[in-house]
Amino acid sequence: MGRLDKLPPYLFSAIDKAKAAALAAGVDVVDLGIGDPDRPTPQALVEVMAAAVADPAFHRYPAQRGMPRLRQAIAAWLGARHGVDIDPDTQTLILIGSKEGLGHLPTTCVEEGDNTLIPDLGYPVYGQSTLLAGGDPRTFRLKAENGFLPDFSELKQLADERTKMIFLNYPNNPTGATADRKFWQEMIAFCSERNIRLVNDAAYLEVIPGGKAALSLLNVANPSQDRVIELHSLSKMFNMTGWRIAFAAGHPELVGDLGRVKESMDSGVFSAVQETAAFALGDAFEDLLQEVMAVYPERRRIINQALEKMGVEVFPSPSTFYVWARVPGNESSIDFCGRALKEIGTVITPGLGFGSGGEGWFRISLTASDEAIAEGARRLGEWK
Ligand SMILES: Cc1ncc(COP(=O)(O)O)c(C=O)c1O
Numbered sequence: 221m222g223r224l225d226k227l228p229p230y231l232f233s234a235i236d237k238a239k240a241a242a243l244a245a246g247v248d249v250v251d252l253g254i255g256d257p258d259r260p261t262p263q264a265l266v267e268v269m270a271a272a273v274a275d276p277a278f279h280r281y282p283a284q285r286g287m288p289r290l291r292q293a294i295a296a297w298l299g300a301r302h303g304v305d306i307d308p309d310t311q312t313l314i315l316i317g318s319k320e321g322l323g324h325l326p327t328t329c330v331e332e333g334d335n336t337l338i339p340d341l342g343y344p345v346y347g348q349s350t351l352l353a354g355g356d357p358r359t360f361r362l363k364a365e366n367g368f369l370p371d372f373s374e375l376k377q378l379a380d381e382r383t384k385m386i387f388l389n390y391p392n393n394p395t396g397a398t399a400d401r402k403f404w405q406e407m408i409a410f411c412s413e414r415n416i417r418l419v420n421d422a423a424y425l426e427v428i429p430g431g432k433a434a435l436s437l438l439n440v441a442n443p444s445q446d447r448v449i450e451l452h453s454l455s456k457m458f459n460m461t462g463w464r465i466a467f468a469a470g471h472p473e474l475v476g477d478l479g480r481v482k483e484s485m486d487s488g489v490f491s492a493v494q495e496t497a498a499f500a501l502g503d504a505f506e507d508l509l510q511e512v513m514a515v516y517p518e519r520r521r522i523i524n525q526a527l528e529k530m531g532v533e534v535f536p537s538p539s540t541f542y543v544w545a546r547v548p549g550n551e552s553s554i555d556f557c558g559r560a561l562k563e564i565g566t567v568i569t570p571g572l573g574f575g576s577g578g579e580g581w582f583r584i585s586l587t588a589s590d591e592a593i594a595e596g597a598r599r600l601g602e603w604k
Pocket of ligand 1: 317318319343453461465
C-alpha cells in the first residue's frame with residue numbers, strides 16, 4: 221500500500237458537509253466546532269505588519285532558519301517567561317505554523333520500519349506525518365481516569381529499539397489536560413533511557429486565563445542535553461491562525477535536523493510576519509496576551525452552565541479554548557453530534573474525530589462570537 225493510501229479518512233470533512241447541507245436548507249447554524257479564534261489579531265500587531273509590508277527590506281527571501289532578530293526575541297521570551305536558557309542560533313527555528321513543523325519532524329529520523337508513539341486521542345498530524353515518512357505510528361491511550369496523560373506501563377510495552385519519537389501535546393487539544401513537572405520529569409527519563417526523541421506540541425501553552433502560562437517541557441528538561449523539542453505557535457496566542465508563524469525550540473540536533481529538512485522544502489516565512497512576531501514576543505507581550513485571552517473565561521462559564529443544565533459531565537480545566545464533555549447515555553459521539561446539528565442547528569465536534577480514545581466525548585470550541593456562544597448555550601441548555 222502506498223503512503224498516501226495509508227492516510228486515514230478525515231472525519232471533520234463529513235461534519236463540514238453536514239453543516240453545509242444544513243445551511244443550504246436554511247438552518248440558522250451555530251458553529252461551536254472549529255478551533256479558530258473569531259476575533260481579529262490585535263490592532264498593534266496589524267500596525268507593525270502594515271509598516272513592515274511597506275518596507276522593501278522585507279520583500280526578499282527570508283533568512284532560511286528565520287530572522288536573527290526574531291530568534292533572539294524567542295530566546296529572550298523563553299528565558300523571561302518560561303525560565304528556559306537556549307541559544308537562538310542553534311536551538312530555535314522559525315516554522316510556517318506548528319503544523320508544518322509537526323508535519324516534517326518524522327522525516328528527520330524515521331526510516332522505513334521505524335515507529336513513533338502518538339496519543340489516541342490527539343491532533344491527527346502526528347500519525348499522518350509518521351505515515352508520510354514511511355514509519356508506523358503506534359497509539360497509546362489518553363484516559364479520563366489518568367487526567368488524559370499517558371500510562372507509562374503502556375508506553376513501555378509499545379516502545380522498542382525502532383521507536384524514534386514520542387509526540388505529546390500539553391496543554392492538550394481537545395481535552396484541556398495539562399502536564400505537571402513530575403510528569404515531564406518521568407517522561408524525559410523514559411525517553412532518555414531509550415534514546416527516543418520527545419516532542420511537545422505546545423500550541424496552547426499560553427491559552428489559559430489570568431496571564432500565567434502552563435509549564436513548558438523546556439523548563440523541566442535541559443534542552444542542551446535532553447533530546448527534546450517543543451513547538452510553539454503564535455496562532456492561538458495572538459489570534460494569528462491565518463498568518464502562519466510558529467517556532468521550534470529545543471536540543472540543537474533535533475532543531476538542526478528539522479532545519480535541514482525544511483531547507484529542501486520551503487524558503488521560510490515572509491519577513492514582515494517575522495518582524496511582527498518579534499514585536500509580539502517583546503515588551504508588549506503580556507498586554508497583548510491579556511487582550512486576547514480576556515474573552516474565554518466568560519464564554520467557558522456560559523457553556524459550562526448550559527452543559528450542567530443538560531446534566532453533562534465536563535472535564536475540568538481552564539486551559540485551551542475548548543470544553544471537553546462526556547456524551548450523555550450510551551449514544552456514540554457521532555450520533556450525538558449529528559443530532560445536535562439536526563435538532564438544534566448547533567455544530568459540536570465528536571470525540572471520535574480525535575481517535576478512538578475520544579469516543580464517548582465531544583468538544584465545544586470557545587472561539588465563536590459571544591453571540592454564537594450565548595445562542596449555542598441557550599440551544600444546548602433547552603435541548604431535550
Ligand atoms: C494541537 C494542535 N497543534 C498544532 C496546531 C497547528 O497550529 P498552527 O499550525 O496554526 O501553529 C493545532 C491547530 O489547530 C492544534 O490544535
